[in-house]
Amino acid sequence: MALIVKKFGGTSVGSIERIEAVAELIIRAKQQGHQVVVVVSAMSGETNRLLSLAKQIDERPSARELDVLLTTGEQVSIALLAMAIVKRGHSAVSLLADQIGIKTDNVFGKARIQGIDVSRLQQELEHNRIAIVAGFQGRDTEGNITTLGRGGTDTSAVEIAAAISADECQIYTDVDGVYTTDPRVEPRARRMEQITFEEMLELASLGAKVLQIRSVEAAGRYNLPLRVLSTFKPDSGTLISYEEPKVTSRTVSGIAYQKDEALLIVRQVPENPSSLARVLCLLAEFDIEVDMISQINHQVGKIDYALTVHSNEYAQALDVLNSNLVALGASCVEGNAEVAKISAVGVGMKSHSGIAGIFFDALANENIHTLLVSTSEIKISVLVEERYLELAVRALHSAFSLESRD
Amino acid sequence: MALIVKKFGGTSVGSIERIEAVAELIIRAKQQGHQVVVVVSAMSGETNRLLSLAKQIDERPSARELDVLLTTGEQVSIALLAMAIVKRGHSAVSLLADQIGIKTDNVFGKARIQGIDVSRLQQELEHNRIAIVAGFQGRDTEGNITTLGRGGTDTSAVEIAAAISADECQIYTDVDGVYTTDPRVEPRARRMEQITFEEMLELASLGAKVLQIRSVEAAGRYNLPLRVLSTFKPDSGTLISYEEPKVTSRTVSGIAYQKDEALLIVRQVPENPSSLARVLCLLAEFDIEVDMISQINHQVGKIDYALTVHSNEYAQALDVLNSNLVALGASCVEGNAEVAKISAVGVGMKSHSGIAGIFFDALANENIHTLLVSTSEIKISVLVEERYLELAVRALHSAFSLESRD
Structure with a gap:
């Protein structure tokens, strides 16, 4: 049994059908005996829809209020995903930043996480529930809603995984891992099973579509194994850790x-x-x-x-x-x-x-x-x-x- | 100077244009020297849109998660309304149920308010800010999101007005008051300037489109003057209080x-x-x-x-x-x-x-x-x-x- 944090981006929960597929993927992990915390983005397109509402009012809207507006996107996703799991007879509970004590500074729009009070999360896991957490959001010390900026949900996932000492943080996306090079340029490019944090940081451009570099850095700092894998194709993806590949003959990754x-x-x-x-x-x-x-x-x-x-x-x-x-x-x-x-x-x-x-x-x-x-x-x-x-x-x-x- | 709570329903904030008109209405009240707390519903159509997403997943969705989902509607409205006020150079701050301590029981979907911790609201008013509060929502003692059921935003407005000892609670809607009878049946029907709580309760059917009876009862219990007035037509509407009309010759209202x-x-x-x-x-x-x-x-x-x-x-x-x-x-x-x-x-x-x-x-x-x-x-x-x-x-x-x- 492992404690796993799974993060799903906007494309992975972009429609009701995809939310249901993600629910089933999560349930399978639970049935394999794992404890599962899920971190979710807004449904694809939703953040842009909200942003356009704001821009109709003000080209440069109040930063505080923009965060209040945008965080509704993730709130919708976690509620729908929790419903889909509950409907399938499993215990799930959606949780917002304030409910699991994600504290940030007060830089609206690109806040930094300062701490997470994991007691509520641990309580839900002890009750054998699947915790579905809204990514991208936090609260400052005055209780104001903040957002973490671009790639914020990856950051949420890594920080939560570190806070609860998860065994692995799994980033689900629409590609199935990190490749030796761009397959559009070299069709013989191969998915790497394993790669080190240092290599991943240097290969940023290969992984940019997949992983926010800021969260790779954070995972590296916490020595938290990170795995990139596909929501749509069951496979083991690419594991990013400090462990160097066993075959030492490989010089270039x-x-x-x-x-x-x-x-x-x-x-x-x-x-x-x-x-x-x-x-x-x-x-x-x-x-x-x-x-x-x-x-x-x-x-x-x-x-x-x-x-x-x-x-x-x-x-x-x-x-x-x-x-x-x-x-x-x-x-x-x-x-x-x-x-x-x-x-x-x-x-x-x-x-x-x-x-x-x-x-x-x-x-x-x-x-x-x-x-x-x-x-x-x-x-x-x-x-x-x-x-x-x-x-x-x-x-x-x-x-x-x-x-x-x- | 009076302390006024203004409530705006879904139609009043049903589009960006209407939100901007409401922002200007609020600013006028502020400029007249009043302290203003605003309570807002979801934009019209939004709650149904969210409900239909939930129904696509589960005909009878988890009650807890449905509340998490639906409350995003009001969160969007308060953020947009606050932006529109801030854009016009006035100080406004959107506030969620947990931020102003609206405590309810844990009956998801039709929770009852048990208490409001007004310190944050008072602090915002002291700083001369317009407080824009999300209606319809609360938090139970464990911090779960709850909703107050049909007409919940009226209930929020009345309970908040009572908690902060407001001078008047104004319910803005698309009609301009309570009439002596249905104007569609009797074109000579006249808008009443004043009516008592007891009469309003007995005239429930006349006011049903305008006011939730539950909130009239609550306002009566708190002896809180309630005013029904139009968002779109500046006028004094109908005042509902315990005061009987001065002209005692009127026997039937x-x-x-x-x-x-x-x-x-x-x-x-x-x-x-x-x-x-x-x-x-x-x-x-x-x-x-x-x-x-x-x-x-x-x-x-x-x-x-x-x-x-x-x-x-x-x-x-x-x-x-x-x-x-x-x-x-x-x-x-x-x-x-x-x-x-x-x-x-x-x-x-x-x-x-x-x-x-x-x-x-x-x-x-x-x-x-x-x-x-x-x-x-x-x-x-x-x-x-x-x-x-x-x-x-x-x-x-x-x-x-x-x-x-x-």
């Missing part, structure tokens, strides 16, 4: 990519210790975040800085840098928005040499030039022209034999 | 009627003290409620009982009595579903004689036969054939000069 990067090169800046800082501070003033950074000594006393920003901020970044060429002492700024970042990630890299060789060899064999390189202990990232993206992903996937079983 | 009555006559029952009781107990066994009762000594030792039941229960009542003719010792049962009850109500009746004379004279002048008569201290009711209903209402309305001003 997955190939991630991001299309929404753009490259900026600031040419011929005078070489001095503060020149890079000046570039970065300038961009920070406009809230433009920089991802990859690289420098090339171009000629004596001069340096080129290459950096990447989100493609949404590319035009503005180009503008800002161009307007400050004199202040920066640069000759010009060049840019390219048609680029993509590709990363190979694996905890095995720590103890294996030669990975970088295989990596760049694979790209060279396909005649793919790399525009920027960045590495960490468990990751190698390169920037390439976007038209080479699919080819590069497939070449790397194959070079590290990711299509074969763990 | 209004003419009420009920179409959904049906007449049953049990013929030639042996005259003995327990025979009526036997008839009534028999009907009570089948949960059939009896309204008017009359008896006619038909011949020596035999008696006829005439009674009225709700027309929904007429067929069953006829059946029950017919199947028990032998046990009752009756010769036969006759019935007539095409009847209506008409009542003249007025506190003035207590101190004025001759009212009954005017009443029956008016009916006689129109050649209307009365099938049953029943009187109380402030009311005369008769049963007539339904086809005479409109004629009788107009004749009585005119006989008591109700079309002229108070």
